[in-house]
Amino acid sequence: MRSVTGKILEAERPDITSMQRGACPALAAPMQTGDGLLVRLRPAGGALTISQFRALASEAVRHGNGILEITARGNLQIRGLRAGSVEALAADIDAAGITVPDGVAIEISPLHGVDADEIADAAEMEAALRNRLSAFLSCPRLAPKLSILIDGGGQFSLSTLVADIRIVAQHAGQWLVSIAGDGQDATPLALGSADAAINAVGDLLQILIAHGRQTRARDIDTATLRPQFPQIDSIRSTCPAPQKSSFVGVTRLRDGSAVLGVRLRFGQAKAADLISFLTSTESAGGTEIRLAPDRGFFLIGIGETEMPAMQQAAIDHGFSVMAHEPAEQIAACVGAGACVSAFYDTRALAGQLIDRVPDLFDGSLKLHLSGCAKGCAHRRADLAIVGSAEGYGFVLDGLAADRPAARIAGGRIDFAIERLARLIEAKKGAGESSAESLKRLGAIGLTEALQQE
Numbered sequence: 001m002r003s004v005t006g007k008i009l010e011a012e013r014p015d016i017t018s019m020q021r022g023a024c025p026a027l028a029a030p031m032q033t034g035d036g037l038l039v040r041l042r043p044a045g046g047a048l049t050i051s052q053f054r055a056l057a058s059e060a061v062r063h064g065n066g067i068l069e070i071t072a073r074g075n076l077q078i079r080g081l082r083a084g085s086v087e088a089l090a091a092d093i094d095a096a097g098i099t100v101p102d103g104v105a106i107e108i109s110p111l112h113g114v115d116a117d118e119i120a121d122a123a124e125m126e127a128a129l130r131n132r133l134s135a136f137l138s139c140p141r142l143a144p145k146l147s148i149l150i151d152g153g154g155q156f157s158l159s160t161l162v163a164d165i166r167i168v169a170q171h172a173g174q175w176l177v178s179i180a181g182d183g184q185d186a187t188p189l190a191l192g193s194a195d196a197a198i199n200a201v202g203d204l205l206q207i208l209i210a211h212g213r214q215t216r217a218r219d220i221d222t223a224t225l226r227p228q229f230p231q232i233d234s235i236r237s238t239c240p241a242p243q244k245s246s247f248v249g250v251t252r253l254r255d256g257s258a259v260l261g262v263r264l265r266f267g268q269a270k271a272a273d274l275i276s277f278l279t280s281t282e283s284a285g286g287t288e289i290r291l292a293p294d295r296g297f298f299l300i301g302i303g304e305t306e307m308p309a310m311q312q313a314a315i316d317h318g319f320s321v322m323a324h325e326p327a328e329q330i331a332a333c334v335g336a337g338a339c340v341s342a343f344y345d346t347r348a349l350a351g352q353l354i355d356r357v358p359d360l361f362d363g364s365l366k367l368h369l370s371g372c373a374k375g376c377a378h379r380r381a382d383l384a385i386v387g388s389a390e391g392y393g394f395v396l397d398g399l400a401a402d403r404p405a406a407r408i409a410g411g412r413i414d415f416a417i418e419r420l421a422r423l424i425e426a427k428k429g430a431g432e433s434s435a436e437s438l439k440r441l442g443a444i445g446l447t448e449a450l451q452q453e
Helices: 004-010 050-063 083-095 122-137 194-211 271-283 307-316 346-356 410-427 434-451
Strands: 031-033 036-041 047-049 067-070 076-081 106-108 148-151 163-169 175-181 187-192 249-252 258-263 268-270 288-292 296-300 330-332 367-370 381-388 391-398 406-409
Touching: 036 083, 047 050, 050 067, 050 076, 050 083, 050 271, 050 288, 067 271, 076 083, 106 122, 122 148, 122 163, 122 194, 163 194, 175 194, 187 194, 258 307, 268 271, 271 307, 330 346, 346 367, 346 410, 381 434, 391 410, 391 434, 406 410, 406 434, 410 434
Parallel strands: 106 148, 148 163, 330 367, 367 381
Antiparallel strands: 031 036, 036 076, 047 288, 067 076, 067 268, 163 175, 175 187, 249 258, 258 296, 288 296, 381 391, 391 406
């Protein structure tokens, strides 16, 4: 692994003003957004010391607009950078001792090495994989957003995450390699020792490299894979159906210790709030954080007696330590005031919806609040409310860029919220979830409700 600064200096610099959405905005290839440049970081092992995380927050103020994000896949983002500040950020990251591995980002079990229930240490597998396959992982012919996932098992598995390549620990020291899906519907290719799994991943990467940057694992047909993976027809995955459990709150580990799961509200935090909270956690004995899927992190090292105070400190700084809060169901971009492309204040609308349409948030629905049609904060959602120069578009079961099922003028959002609340209250069937209700009502039902006087 080279230093972050070295990677930028050695890389062929892209034209950052023409970066297109769909590429992975690494330090060597930042992405242009409505509030400046954005970079995404995945530190080695998904782990940072408290002082390193605090340093990143300080650098977000020094070089960006002071907003940090943790994505749905547990990656860090720093926003509002300028073309001249990216290299300075990289130098500060190096100075903080933060290692950002070359090539494809690899997502791993967040409590690796800590969770006594894990089957194998995902961080050790990541290190071995990078050591053996570094040339393949850094090849520019791989798709920019290729995803690799290593799941060592334990209390917080990664079974609900979709990945191009999945490497999942099995009992008896074996690893299952599969492609294109989540823990249940991915296609199994190889089952064997750690060495065998790494060899299988190497073979997969070579196939993807040969097909070029536009190819993802889902695009490779079985006929192409069968000669290289003779087990493909005989392996039967025994993985249970993916179960999503919130990481937020206090989790007791089998050795008697506990970790605190903290979720950033809508996946975003102001650097000043994060710095203040991290200073408190360090005083309480916190040692490190582990980035977690679904926009948050685990805090490691807090003692039993300090845990209540740390929970309250998180709440005081605007973070969530309570599982299944309505905000967990909302993906919101930074919105107007932080992004010049946004047409409305997404955070304010989120608060209004939580207060005025509480029945919408029963745990079934994924709501996307997007300030414009680019849809930075989320992909497909059950309901997306998308800003435009004309007002708001309501998209059912789709992307922010899709054709809205209904539109309303900008000044009528309060009216629309009221109608949405009445729709859910009046039309939701017995035993029916919000997501099921909206799907059943469809575009016609939603349009009629929003247009009623």
